[in-house]
Amino acid sequence: ETGVTQSPTHLIKTRGQQVTLRCSSQSGHNTVSWYQQALGQGPQFIFQYYREEENGRGNFPPRFSGLQFPNYSSELNVNALELDDSALYLCASSFSGTGATETQYFGPGTRLLVL
Amino acid sequence: AQRVTQPEKLLSVFKGAPVELKCNYSYSGSPELFWYVQYSRQRLQLLLRHISRESIKGFTADLNKGETSFHLKKPFAQEEDSAMYYCASDSGSARQLTFGSGTQLTVLP
Numbered sequence: 349e350t351g352v353t354q355s356p357t358h359l360i361k362t363r364g365q366q367v368t369l370r371c372s373s374q375s376g377h378n379t380v381s382w383y384q385q386a387l388g389q390g391p392q393f394i395f396q397y398y399r400e401e402e403n404g405r406g407n408f409p410p411r412f413s414g415l416q417f418p419n420y421s422s423e424l425n426v427n428a429l430e431l432d433d434s435a436l437y438l439c440a441s442s443f444s445g446t447g448a449t450e451t452q453y454f455g456p457g458t459r460l461l462v463l
Numbered sequence: 464a465q466r467v468t469q470p471e472k473l474l475s476v477f478k479g480a481p482v483e484l485k486c487n488y489s490y491s492g493s494p495e496l497f498w499y500v501q502y503s504r505q506r507l508q509l510l511l512r513h514i515s516r517e518s519i520k521g522f523t524a525d526l527n528k529g530e531t532s533f534h535l536k537k538p539f540a541q542e543e544d545s546a547m548y549y550c551a552s553d554s555g556s557a558r559q560l561t562f563g564s565g566t567q568l569t570v571l572p
Contacts, residue, residue: 381558383562390469390549390563391549391560393559396558404558406559440560442558451509453509454499454507454508
């Protein structure tokens with residue numbers, strides 16, 4: 349069973365640029381959630397994708413957008429980068445069906461530094 | 464909005480001593496509660512969730528709806544328990560996790 353993978357591991361960008369982060373979900377999972385973790389804080393929910401559609405969004409501006417592909421992998425795009433976007437971005441995959449929330453399995457994260 | 468509070472950023476105990484990591488949540492419905500752990504240089508992983516009522520690595524957590532708490536406990540701490548612990552809640556319908564800010568546990572020899 350392959351776990352959640354994310355790429356790249358590290359990234360340095362400058363203010364105003366755009367960035368794309370990638371996530372491959374764990375085998376058998378159909379849902380991907382993205383979280384932002386600032387230094388010294390817990391992860392903060394950005395949004396979730398299920399069946400290629402956004403299925404819930406946290407308190408993040410529209411310049412944070414995403415995609416989910418038919419193979420359930422996902423991308424997180426951030427436009428017009430700001431210094432405060434510097435953080436660890438975590439992807440988590442899970443299986444969503446009927447009933448209770450399934451466990452989310454996290455990837456290792458992508459550390460983004462905006463200069 | 465949901466909120467999860469972990470009042471202790473740092474907690475140190477000696478090996479063999481009991482440990483309790485505090486977590487309080489604010490949600491008027493019936494949330495699902497989780498404890499996630501992150502060992503050094505490893506990814507975030509689920510330790511336990513309240514609906515499964517399991518004891519993992521000797522840790523237990525009881526949901527107290529009256530006090531809106533979900534404290535994590537272990538009667539005898541081990542050095543390998545040293546890690547960052549995050550409490551999280553899920554409102555159920557949204558399937559999105561709200562995390563606390565975490566408690567760094569250090570178990571001293």
